[in-house]
Amino acid sequence: MTALEQPTLVVPLSITLRQALRTDIPKLEWYGQYIHYRNLFRRAYREQQMGRRLILVADCNGFPVGHIFIQFIEPDDGSRRRAYLYSFRVMEMFRGQGIGTRLIEEAEAVIRQRGYPWITISVAKDNPDAKRLYERLGYRVFGEDEGRWRYVDHRGNLRSVHEPCWLLQKQIHLR
Numbered sequence: 001m002t003a004l005e006q007p008t009l010v011v012p013l014s015i016t017l018r019q020a021l022r023t024d025i026p027k028l029e030w031y032g033q034y035i036h037y038r039n040l041f042r043r044a045y046r047e048q049q050m051g052r053r054l055i056l057v058a059d060c061n062g063f064p065v066g067h068i069f070i071q072f073i074e075p076d077d078g079s080r081r082r083a084y085l086y087s088f089r090v091m092e093m094f095r096g097q098g099i100g101t102r103l104i105e106e107a108e109a110v111i112r113q114r115g116y117p118w119i120t121i122s123v124a125k126d127n128p129d130a131k132r133l134y135e136r137l138g139y140r141v142f143g144e145d146e147g148r149w150r151y152v153d154h155r156g157n158l159r160s161v162h163e164p165c166w167l168l169q170k171q172i173h174l175r
C-alpha cells in the first residue's frame, strides 16, 4: 500500500477558550511532559482564586490542548499597573491553526475588562517564531532580561533556569 492509499479521516474538532477549572490543573502537565511545573500550575490556580492570576485554556473535548497564564501586577513602586502573559503553549499537533493567536486575543479581552492598560511578555531570544507572532499582534520590544529564575519541581528539587529573553509590551486602549 502506498502512502497515497492510506485511509485518512478529517475530524472536526471544536476548541473552547475558557478559564481553567480545578480539574484542568493536573491535565496542564500534558501526561508528564510538564510534570516539573506542577507546583507552578498549582500556585497559579490558587492565585486565580484570589484574583491575582488567570489561566486561560483551549479546551478540546475536555482536555486543555493549549494555555496561557495572566498575572495581574499592582506595583507598589509607582510603576504602571500591568498584566504579564506567560506559560503560553499549544500542544504540538494543534499548532499553526490559530489557537495561540485566539488565546492571546482572549487574554487581552480579559485584561481590558479588568482595566489594565499595559501587557508585557517575555520571549526567549532563541524563539524567533513566537516573537514574530507577538509582533504581528502588536507587541513591541522595550528591553531585555537575563531570564534567570528558579522553581521547585514536583520532586521538591530546586531548578534554575537561565533563558535570556526579549521583553515586549503592548498598550491596551481602555474604553
Ligand SMILES: CC(C)(COP(=O)(O)OP(=O)(O)OC[C@H]1O[C@@H](n2cnc3c(N)ncnc32)[C@H](O)[C@@H]1OP(=O)(O)O)[C@@H](O)C(=O)NCCC(=O)NCCS
Pocket (backbone or CB within 6 Å): 088, 089, 090, 091, 094, 095, 096, 097, 098, 099, 100, 101, 102, 122, 123, 124, 127, 129, 130, 132, 133
Ligand atoms: C507559540 C505557540 C503557543 C503558538 O501557538 P499556535 O497555535 O501555533 O499559534 P497560531 O497558529 O495562532 O500562530 C502560528 C504562529 O506561531 C508561530 N510559532 C511559534 N512557535 C511555533 C512552533 N513551535 N510551532 C509552530 N508555530 C510556531 C508560527 O511561526 C506562526 O507564525 P507565522 O505564521 O509568522 O509563521 C505554539 O507554537 C507553541 O506552543 N510553541 C512552543 C512553546 C512556545 O514557544 N511558547 C511561547 C513562549 S514565549
